[in-house]
Amino acid sequence: MDGSEPGEDTPAAVLSGAPVELQARTVRIYCKAKAATQSGDWQKHHWRMDWDVLGRGHRWENPLMGWQSSADFMQGTHLNFKSKEDAIRFANKQGYEYFVQEPNERRIIPKAYADQFVWNSKPLKQVRTK
Template sequence: MSLLRPSIAGRLLRAGAPSALRPVPGSTRFNTYTAVGTPLTTSDNTQSSALSKEEVKKSMTRHNQPDYTAEVDQASSTFSPIPKRVMNGSEEGDTLPAAVLSGAPIDLEARTVRIYKEAKPATQSGDWHSHHWRMDWDILEKGHRWENPLIGWQSSADFMQGTHISFKSKEDAIRFAEKQGYEYFVQEPNERKFVPKAYANNFLYSPTKLKHIRTK
């Protein structure tokens, strides 16, 4: 310390003094500040205003926070399907829908299913899948589908999109849809017509004008 100048040594001694021994004004002793400098607690010299709960809710900014005080909306929003009929046992017909007692969500009761027969693939694979009738759920639009920002694929929040059920006949699929209370439509398959062909038919005699086919 003898090698330092007296003025520098005095500044170092004042800076190295304990914080408890420094004089602190009484008004700022019990104040709390953030890193930015905004006071969190009010001191004695500031006027504290009591805010009601409604004013506090209005002052709070909600960006992506869920609103836990919102009322439960039973399939009446623009992102959920609305059932065409109420499954409470008062439906017409001899079949009582299983949705009355199954406890299934109302979003599932309002879905429309498609009953169709799968077509044979264009490759040389077998046609086993084209022998059965299949039932799948119609695609939901609006908020249930969006574009994946990473790869660009189509993403979906529909939990029934990749689900399908196979039946031996069309009547079994219709009976199952009516039993569950689903709205359904039947998509009939396109039947292919096979015309018998033979290479020898090119040389058959016909009394009409001679046929001349150019190949070049």
């Protein structure tokens, strides 16, 4: 993308003089998943945008310490938005290619202790204790 493409506006990344490597990156817009140890769903109300990891071997291992290093300066960067539409609007304004990953819907199956004692026409279930 160099600013000569047809469209409504010139992307802000082109006007700001951002590096070409940053302009050509694809961003992922998604809703962060709930942590397995938490019962609340606070993270469902926020949308997040982050840059895809670069391929082509931009990672190496430090021979002295054995730590992983990377030349990808956007690897640990993410942006938070209040809605999916805000994130899409921002990506369009910056001229980024994006894809939206929709969150999985939770299926809550209602359960009750009393359901164990409801009459059922099926044969009785035999449970062996010894």
